[in-house]
Amino acid sequence: xxxxxxxxxxxxxxxxxxxxxxxxxxxxxxxxxxxxxxxxxxxxxxxxxxxxxxxxxxxxxxxxxxxxxxxxxxxxxxxxxxxxxxxxxxxxxxxxxxxxxxxxxxxxxxxxxxxxxxxxxxxxxxxxxxxxxxxxxxxxxxxxxxxxxxxxxxxxxxxxxxxxxxxxxxxxxxxxxxxxxxxxxxxxxxxxxxxxxxxxxxxxxxxxxxxxxxxxxxxxxxxxxxxxxxxxxxxxxxxxxxxxxxxxxxxxxxxxxxxxxxxxxxxxxxxxxxxxxxxxxxxxxxxxxxxxxxxxxxxxxxxxxxxxxxxxxxxxxxxxxxxxxxxxxxxxxxxxxxxxxxxxxxxxxxxxxxxxxxxxxxxxxxxxxxxxxxxxxxxxxxxxxxxxxxxxxxxxxxxxxxxxxxxxxxxxxxxxxxxxxxxxxxxxxxxxxxxxxxxxx
Numbered sequence: 001x002x003x004x005x006x007x008x009x010x011x012x013x014x015x016x017x018x019x020x021x022x023x024x025x026x027x028x029x030x031x032x033x034x035x036x037x038x039x040x041x042x043x044x045x046x047x048x049x050x051x052x053x054x055x056x057x058x059x060x061x062x063x064x065x066x067x068x069x070x071x072x073x074x075x076x077x078x079x080x081x082x083x084x085x086x087x088x089x090x091x092x093x094x095x096x097x098x099x100x101x102x103x104x105x106x107x108x109x110x111x112x113x114x115x116x117x118x119x120x121x122x123x124x125x126x127x128x129x130x131x132x133x134x135x136x137x138x139x140x141x142x143x144x145x146x147x148x149x150x151x152x153x154x155x156x157x158x159x160x161x162x163x164x165x166x167x168x169x170x171x172x173x174x175x176x177x178x179x180x181x182x183x184x185x186x187x188x189x190x191x192x193x194x195x196x197x198x199x200x201x202x203x204x205x206x207x208x209x210x211x212x213x214x215x216x217x218x219x220x221x222x223x224x225x226x227x228x229x230x231x232x233x234x235x236x237x238x239x240x241x242x243x244x245x246x247x248x249x250x251x252x253x254x255x256x257x258x259x260x261x262x263x264x265x266x267x268x269x270x271x272x273x274x275x276x277x278x279x280x281x282x283x284x285x286x287x288x289x290x291x292x293x294x295x296x297x298x299x300x301x302x303x304x305x306x307x308x309x310x311x312x313x314x315x316x317x318x319x320x321x322x323x324x325x326x327x328x329x330x331x332x333x334x335x336x337x338x339x340x341x342x343x344x345x346x347x348x349x350x351x352x353x354x355x356x357x358x359x360x361x362x363x364x365x366x367x368x369x370x371x372x373x374x375x376x377x378x379x380x381x382x383x384x385x386x387x388x389x390x391x392x393x394x395x396x397x398x399x400x401x402x403x404x405x406x407x408x409x410x411x412x413x414x415x416x417x418x419x420x421x422x423x424x425x426x427x428x429x430x431x432x433x434x435x436x437x438x439x440x441x
Contacts, residue, residue, distance in 0.1 A: 016097045019073065023090030025057045032074060044073055056081065060092035072096065142174055149178060202237040209238050209268050212275060214245060217410065223441075225318045226253065227373075229409035230436035231417060233380075239432035240267025240309075241378050242275055248315065254282055255314040257436050259330065259378040261307050261352075270307045274299065274353075278313075288313040288326035289363035292353060296328070296361070299354030308354035312376055314366075321368040321440055326361050328353040331382065334401050335366065336373040336439075342401045373439035375401055375412065380433035384420050387427045392420070409437035 020029040025040040035044075041057035044050075052070055059066055063085035072079050078099040085092050148156040156178075210232070217229050230243045240260030248254050256278060260267040277298050278291065285291040292313060299309070311328040325345065329352035332344035349362040368374075377397075384392040404415040413435045420433065 015101060016079075016095065019094050019096070020086070021057070021060055021092050021094070023061055025061050028091065030073070035074070041073070048076075056083070059083070060085075060094065061090075063090070063092065069099070142171060145174065149174075149181070199237075205265070205268065206234070206238045209234075209272070212272060213243055219245070220247070223318075225441040227409040227439040227441065228437070229413050231413055231434070233417075233429070233433040234263075235380070235429045235432050236264050238265060238268040239263055240271050241380065241432035241434040242271045243376075243434050243436045244275060244278065245436070245438075246279075248282065248286065251317055251319045253316045253318055253438075255316065255374075255376065255436065255438060256311065257330065257333075257376040257378065257434055258309050258311045259380075259432070259434070260309045263432065266305065266307065270305075270309065274309050274311075286315070287363065288315055288324055289348075289361045292326045292328050292350070292361040293359070296353045296355075296359055297357065300357045303354055308352040310378075311353050314374070314376075316368065316438070316440075318440065321370070321372070323366040323368055324363050325366065326350060326363040328361065329355075331377060331379055333374050333376040334398070336375065336401070336405050338369065338371050342375075342398060342405060368440040370440055373405070373409070373412075373437060375416075376436045376438075377416075378432060378434040380429075380431035381416070381420065381435065383431055384424050384433070385427055385430050386424050392423055396423070409439050412437045 017031045018029070019027060019031075021041050022028050025042050026037060027035045027039050027041065027044075028037070030036055041060065042054060045053035045057060048071075050071060053073070056066075056068060056070055060083050065084045067080065067082045070079060070081050071077070073096070080097045080099060080102055081094055082097070083092055083094040145156050213232055214230070219228055220226070228245055230245075232239075232241055232243060234241065240262060242256075242258050242260075244254075244256040246254055258271070258274060260271045260274065262270075274295070277295050281291045281294050281298075285294060292311060295311075309328070310330040312325065312330040312333060313328075314323055314325040316323045325348070327348055327350045329350060332347070334342040335345055336342055345366055346364050348364040351359055382392055382394055382397050386392075400416055400419045401412075404412050404419075407415060416435055417433075
C-alpha cells in the first residue's frame with residue numbers, strides 16, 4: 001500500500017500513471033488494484049495479443065531503459081511509455097503518458113513559441129520601422145536639399161544630423177559640398193567678370209590695332225595709276241603683323257609690311273612703336289635703306305625684351321615705275337611681271353630690325369611696267385599648318401600665286417585667303433597672316 005501510494009503521487013500529466021513490475025514481469029503496483037499481483041505484463045500482452053507489449057515486457061525485465069510508443073496496458077489508447085530499472089531490486093518502473101496529453105504539451109509549447117515568436121517579430125518589425133524612419137527622414141530631407149542644390153539654389157537649408165553614423169557623415173558631406181559650391185560660384189563669377197573685362201579690353205586693343213593699318217579700299221579712289229589691297233588676320237585677339245602704305249608726295253608711294261617677333265599684347269605694342277617710328281623717319285630719310293638703318297638704331301635702344309621685327313619697305317614712283325626697296329630679314333615678296341613667272345626680287349643685305357646695333361642696310365631697285373604687280377606677305381602664309389601639322393611652304397604659296405596672278409589686287413588677296421582656309425581645313429591659326437598686293441596702273 002505504501003508503494004502504491006508513492007507511485008500514485010508521481011505527477012504524470014492529467015491522466016497518466018506509473019506502474020511497477022517485478023523481475024518476472026508481475027505487476028506490483030498499478031492504479032487498477034485488481035491487476036496487482038494478479039497479472040503480469042506478459043499475461044496482459046497475451047490477453048490483448050500485443051506483440052509490442054510483450055517485447056516491451058522483455059526489455060523491462062532485462063533492466064533496460066527506454067521510451068517507446070504502445071497501446072497501453074489495459075486499453076487501446078495510444079500512449080508513450082518511459083521505463084527504467086529500479087536499482088538493487090530487479091524491478092522496473094514504467095511511466096505512461098497518453099499521446100494526446102503529451103502532444104498537447106508539445107502543441108502548447110509550439111503555440112506559446114509561435115505566439116512569442118510572432119510577438120517578437122511584430123516588436124522587431126516596429127523597431128525596424130522606427131529605425132528605418134529615423135534614418136530615412138534625414139535622407140529624404142537630404143534628397144530634397146540635393147535636388148534644390150541641383151537647380152542652383154545654394155542657400156537651401158540642409159537638415160542638421162548629429163551623431164557619428166553614416167547619415168550624419170552624408171549630411172556633413174552635403175553641407176561641405178554646398179559651401180564649396182558657393183565658394184566656387186563666387187570665384188567663378190569673379191573669374192568670369194575678370195575674363196569678360198580682359199576680353200573687352202582685348203577687343204578694344206584689337207580695334208585700336210586694326211585702326212592703325214589702312215582699312216579703306218580702294219585707298220585712293222581718285223587715282224587710276226595703281227591698285228592696292230591688303231588684309232591682316234592676327235592669330236590671337238591682337239598680333240604683331242602690320243602693313244602700311246601712304247603717299248610721300250604726289251608721285252611716290254611707300255609700301256611697308258612687317259612681322260614682329262612673338263604674338264599677343266607685347267608684339268602689338270612693339271608693332272605700334274615700330275609703325276610710329278617708321279612714319280616719322282620716312283618723312284626725313286625718304287630712302288628705304290636709310291629709313292630701316294635709323295629705325296634699327298631706335299629699336300635696339302633700351303630693348304630689354306630683345307624683340308625685333310622683320311620688314312619689307314618699298315618706295316615706288318607711280319609715274320616712272322621706278323622702285324627702291326630694302327629687306328630687313330623678311331620673306332621675299334613675289335614680283336608679277338607680264339609674261340614672266342612669279343619671282344623674288346634680287347636679294348639685298350639686311351637683317352631683322354632691332355636685333356643688331358649699328359647695322360647698315362642696303363637697298364635694291366626694280367622697275368614696274370604698267371600692269372606689273374608685287375605680292376608682299378608675312379610668314380603666316382608660308383607656315384600655315386593643316387590638321388596633319390604640315391606647313392604650306394614656299395612651293396605651295398608660289399603655286400597659288402601663279403594660279404591667281406591675273407586677278408586684280410582684291411581678287412588676288414582674297415583668293416589667297418580662301419586657299420589658306422582650304423589648306424588649313426579648320427586647324428587653329430598658328431601665326432598672324434598679312435598679305436598686301438600692289439599693281440601699277
